[in-house]
Amino acid sequence: MISVKKVDNKPLNLLERVYLLEIARGIAVTAGHFFRNLINPEGMPTVQYPEQRIPLPGNARLRTRHRLKIRADGSPKCVACFLCRTACPACCIHIEAAEYPENTVEKYPAVFDIDLSRCVVCGMCVEACPEDAIAMDTNELPGGALARPDMMLTKETLLRDIPSTGDPSVKGASNRLANEYLKTRGEQ
């Protein structure tokens, strides 16, 4: 079934059909803006973006540039489970997993790239992460770049500690394994 919505378009009266008055009204609007902005350029709502910035709201819904959280020993919390890559609608995450020889966490990302030029900043990766390892709380807006490689976030650039957010985070499935491993290493 196609639903049909009937729109009651009012027939134009003669004055409107002649169009001249309407044109004058239109020009009054645009010219009004023109002169107002000409006389008082500071009154314009436009922000000169790279130089001027509106402070970010900083609430929980804000999604900014990604980061990978790190554990107390400096290793990435990420275990290369590929769930972010699976959830990513833009297919912008590239992960290559590797194995720790001793650490009971076993798995870590040898390569973790996010192609910002493809990222749609939807936050699905953060939602999907079972380890609380990826976050979008850096308060940095993913901006433009002059070359494609500049848009590529690598593991090295992603790994970052932000103590004010309560890092290192204790959430995540493999956290227990990591703590146990740290404890055994401490004893040695």
Next chain:
Amino acid sequence: MTGFFEANREILLFTGLTAVKIAVFLGAVMGFTALLTLAERKVSALMQDRIGPNRASVFGFAFNGLFQPAADGIKMILKEDFMPERAEKLFFTLAPFFALVPALALFAVMPFGDYVMVFGCRVQLQIAELPLGLFFVLALSGLAIYGVILGGWASKSNFALLGAMRGAAQMVSCEVVLGLTLVGLMMIYGSAGLQNMVRSQGGLLFGFLPAWGVVYQPFAFILFLTAAIAENKRGPFDLVEGESEIIGYFMEYSSMRFAAFMFAEFVEIVLVAMLAATLFFGGWQVPYLYETGFLFPGGAQLPLNHYLVSAMQVGAFAAKTVFFSWFLLTVRWTLPRFRFDQLMGLCWKALLPLALLNILITGAVMKLPL
């Protein structure tokens, strides 16, 4: 040798003066046109609460985008000059000139002032004093179609051809109206020379109202402006380009060839603005300013030097041109684009009968014993 100069003194003086006038006037027009490309972007920006181009800078000084036309020009020159493989090489190359040259030639008859005394010589502030200047204007503006048609056809591109076809139909239709709206003025002034028409607008009506064309023919002014914008292919009648649909007759053009088309369009804006000022708003006339100075309706007088009067007249012409240029930009950025059938309907069903009606009424009023 001296004998030659003596014998041909008149001609040499005339040629030299004309050359100087061409250099000064055309130079001013070209400079203004270049600024107009910036103005178009700035005006549209400001009326949309934006800022517009302000990044092009020389040694770190941007002057709020003043260097943008220069930057545009450099960019255009440096771009690849591309020609489609199957294009008609000769006409493809010629088309931009067909667009640009008639537009520039039109300034020859534009009176930008009354006259000025230089070393005892009376120098007319008009490059060519044609007695039938208005017909020269109509004739040359008719030539502008060739640029469009040749450009569209020689590109051998369907979109370009479509744009050219639209352009041809639109310009042919609007030219008729454009011509007819001016008949009323010619009847009133009894002349087709532009300088004469401007001079005729120097008087006063009812003792206080400047006897400008718009006072006699307000209706014709609206028709003229509409037809002129359509002839000029500017918004809201820019279907020839119609970026969102067909891109236009210059689709296959790049680099300076494309720039020539674009420049021609802006030159035509200046032209329409000057024509509107000349024909309907007294040209270089300043209200109550006569050759010797101001003479206000109340009887107050302000005698002025000849050069000051001339400068004010030229200034008035420039100010009117600037105003109408701004007005054309404003119209283009205010109104949405017409559909092609709407434009044709407007031309043939509204503008043309109204223009004829205007002539009829003008004639009737002139014959009435008033």
Next chain:
Amino acid sequence: MPTLTIDGQTIEAAKGTTLLEAAQQLGIYIPRYCYHPNLSVSGNCRMCLVEVEKAPKLVTACSTEAAQGMAVLTASNKVKAARRDVLEFLLINHPLDCPICDQAGECGLQNYYMEYSLAKSRFNAADKVRRPKRRAVGPYLALDNERCILCTRCVRFCSEVTKTSELEVMERSDHSYIGLKEGTALDNGYSLNIADNCPVGAFTSRDFRFKQRVWFLKKTPTVCLGCATGCLIEAQHNENVIYRLTPRPNAETNTWLCDYGRMTYKAVRAGDRLTKGVIKNGQIDLKPALREAAARMDEARRSAAVLGSPWLSVEDNAALARFAKDALRTENYCFDFNCGQGIKDGILINNDPAPNTSGVKPVKAACGGITLTELSRRIAAGRIKAVLMEARAAALIKDALKAAGPRLIVFAANTGEIPAGAYAALPYASYFETPGTFVNYQGLLRRTKPPVEAPEGVKPLWAVVNELASCSGTSLGLDSVEETLKGIYIK
């Protein structure tokens, strides 16, 4: 023939049929962990509990034989509750390893939890019983005792299928765990089947470990070419890379797959993969290599020989035969291979290491040619100046080659296959990259379906042969696979 009803549907089951099998015949799926159709019944996981009317308790469907007049319910509230509770028990001590576990995505616990439980855990994650984490057991397997649910499929596989009994349940009661018998290593030639059989992530493949998540893998049914057995397999691949091979159980040939067969995919992307031509140990582009090879064959003409190969598909052998007959017009060509075929170890591995010994026979029937011994004789006698063949087939005539040393022009997929002293080698697409027809030792037709694409510029062997012929000025007209099979009758 007892007649019983399962969920209201009546079925006449053969004597000895269990309830689980009877339900399966009706299309009713009963969840199971320890049950495996090809292993003995153990009945320890309790996942397959069903309700039988008039029975005092729920019974295990996998170990209860169908009896006359039974009324079985597989979806009653009682059964559902039982399944939920069994899952809860199994998950009490199961570690939260899913992010680092290779089984995730094809895990029995995950799948059944989503289908039959969805209950919140009532236990504290910190109180979970700890067991040894991953360790290598044998060359192909890793064992993680913590994830094990003690279904004993692995133990039964080792004792019943391979009969090597390396694995056992150690200790007893809640202390029990799967362990390797002292002094043994889990290297019985079929060990990766244990990883397949394990319903959880206790046994995982060391080869596949962390390479790819299973849900990204696409599956293409194809055929194992490791030996003449011709097992049906499934190639699991993603983005043009094969990651693992798994068996496609079938009644005729195979339920399992040997470790050797599982590793055959590695040659496709091995470091020595040949993608260019080789002339005298130097790699050059295919075109000039083809021209050189064609020139050498032309030089020899009637004293040139062509040898087919039991490692090649019927199509490629047929193309070689066409080349010998129509391009070279020589009589020295041989498509005569014989090998005593048969299952060597009683499970899968065949005496004949080549996959297509039986498949070359139709080519011989259609095109004729001399016998292998005759060819060897002619080569040894020095009557043959150049031989065109597939690299691995060189082993079949290696004595003759050693004796006379004709010019060898071989087709090779990997440089490791090229016999020493070969004059030229030409690359061709492996049967993971191009379709091919094979006939296994039972005479069953086996067609491979390519899961991945060949490296750029590498073509199927029949296409390379076609180009070779056109280099020496003969058009064989081999433009498609169908064209190569013209006149070849495969029963």
